Amino acid sequence: MGDLHISGRRWQILYFVLAVALCSVTAVYVLRLFELQVLRGREFRDLADQNRFFTRNLPAPRGIFFDRTGVSLVRNTSVYKRATPETASSVYPTFEPIDERIALASLAHDEKNVYLDQQRTYPYGPALSSVLGYIGEVTQEDLASHPEWFIGESVGKLGLERVLQNALAGTWGKEVFEMDAKGNILRSIYTEKPIAGYDTTLTIDASLSAKVYELLAGKKGAVVASDPRTGEVLVLVSSPSFDPTKLAEAVKDEASPMLNRAINGTYPPGSTFKLMTALAGLIKGVVKEDTLVDDEGELLVGGSTFGNWYFRQYGRKEGELNIVRALQRSNDIFFYKTAEWTGAEDIARMARIFHLGVPTGIELYGESAGLIPDPQWKESSLGEKWYLGDTYHMGIGQGDVSVTPIQLNQMTAALANGGVWCVPHLLKTTKKQCTDLDIDSTALRLVLDGMKAACASGGTAFPFFDGKPVMAACKTGTSEVGAKDEQGRRKTHGWLTVMAPSKNPEIVVTVLVESNEDVQFQEGSRDAGPIAKALLMEWFGRKK
Structure with a gap:
């Protein structure tokens, strides 16, 4: 009988130790879960969203110049461009044009190197370039004096394109997409439409x-x-x-x-x-x-x-x-x-x-x-x-x-x-x-x-x-x-x-x-x- 009693007490101690250990492990998991879901929940949700969503910038239509009779002096065309492989990691990359299909596919996994911009064409060419000037990509020097601009954006460099940059540029918009684990676009989540720049009528004939x-x-x-x-x-x-x-x-x-x-x-x-x-x-x-x-x-x-x-x-x-x-x-x-x-x-x-x-x-x-x-x-x-x-x-x-x-x-x-x-x-x-x-x-x-x-x-x-x-x-x-x-x-x-x-x-x-x-x-x-x-x-x- 004595041996049975001792054996029973040993089992009680063992059960107690196991219970304490189980409770400790459970407490650790609960605390970790609390940290992940409560204390750092927003951080991880943001990381998850970054993996599930990507944002595409939408350039604002640049304002159009018209001559004194109402004739359009410029035209805008949307174009995609991508940072070249050699400069993709640079703060100031150079760009190469790509078509829309390749651009959309690249956006899903390499969005930071793909840009949507506008191509500006001038129907009257050299005849009016002394007045209108031209636009070009933002440079490091530009950003030093205009921090509100961003890499990949085209801005006025000469002529009235430069003088009227703020009025012509408008406000860029953005579109947020959801994608699956393979990087395929599932749906558009949110769109903020761009605001077009102001059109300008000139005295020029x-x-x-x-x-x-x-x-x-x-x-x-x-x-x-x-x-x-x-x-x-x-x-x-x-x-x-x-x-x-x-x-x-x-x-x-x-x-x-x-x-x-x-x-x-x-x-x-x-x-x-x-x-x-x-x-x-x-x-x-x-x-x-x-x-x-x-x-x-x-x-x-x-x-x-x-x-x-x-x-x-x-x-x-x-x-x-x-x-x-x-x-x-x-x-x-x-x-x-x-x-x-x-x-x-x-x-x-x-x-x-x-x-x-x-x-x-x-x-x-x-x-x-x-x-x-x-x-x-x-x-x-x-x-x-x-x-x-x-x-x-x-x-x-x-x-x-x-x-x-x-x-x-x-x-x-x-x-x-x-x-x-x-x-x-x-x-x-x-x-x-x-x-x-x-x-x-x-x-x-x-x-x-x-x-x-x-x-x-x-x-x-x-x-x-x-x-x-x-x-x-x-x-x-x-x-x-x-x-x-x-x-x-x-x-x-x-x-x-x-x-x-x-x-x-x-x-x-x-x-x-x-x-x-x-x-x-x-x-x-x-x-x-x-x-x-x-x-x-x-x-x-x-x-x-």
Whole structure:
């Protein structure tokens, strides 16, 4: 009996130990379960969701540009792209295009390397790229200044695409999908629709711009056309230009197609600047309506010869000229003397009143200021004195004087608009900003009479002598650049700036044709004039 009693107590102890052990193990499992389901439940649910779901970004349709007549200037197409294998692990990968079927399959297991983006196409190509610019993928440098952007996104890099990036971009959306263990898409769980960017109507005339680009084919130069009454820019074309879809070629091109010559190129204005010299002399009173200057062919100053273009080319003089006749014939002798009587400071002051020497304020980045020199500038910048020869050069738009085509266009527009200068603009929504320059009416009338005469028989702008499509008022310019050749000649650019009709002008056209290797000596009347004439024929021909 005693042995049985001891044996029973042993079993009780064993049962107790087993029960304690079982309870301990159960407690451990319960605590672990509590940790997994309660304390860390959200964490593991999130991990599970990441394995079950993937998110696809939905690009917002980028805003569309329209021209002044409602014609679409860009198109959007959705495209997929994937980080290349070599750069997939990089923070800043490079991408290759893939089709939608491959993209959707890749999204299920490699979503971080697959992107949905937009391809931007430009129907008018190079004709409007100086205005519209282009878009490109976000770079490391972009992210440093714009942390709200993300890898794979395309943003504006140049032109209005860059200026209006925030308005055009819109807000991206997203779509969340559920997938099975094999990575197959089961269903769409949630969609947040993207918000499209804002469309923008421009002042630009697309078909007229395309016509102008054809006229500039094979030439370096620029054409600007505007409405002098409002500052609306109708045409802003630079040549050569670039295809926004072939940027790699453009960057390597030695002809600099990505330089917007209309707003960035600076050139001596040549005889077109005589309009400023004339106004300055008239307003100062050193030249009057009946003032006569005898064309001597050449002037000798300190051992240097300053000749009239007509005398240099044909060996002929033009006798006595008044201000209107001098503008009609673009007589250098008259404007050498007018510049001498007026003084460089007053000529510079008049040029600056017409906003030369400063950016015009058009809605594009990187506009050049040009230069209107004076004696103080030369002393401080070059450490040299100003001489009478400098004044002579300035009086005919040579020396250190430089302007952009958009500046010269707006100078002409202010003359056409009765001495009221308007800020040039490309957006239809921009309110016109115009300033009365307070120019003496008699001085303005005489200058305009000279411009009308330049576009009539006996003037320098022979393409306009027939009065077609309408009577116009204009000024030609042939500006010298570079060093003299063996014959003592310098290369020349050709300018023509014209308002039409001559009474109550509605359009101002400025054409620059650069000297190039094929034609080193461009002339305002011969080379720039026909382009301006063709543009006006197109413009006014629509109204018949």
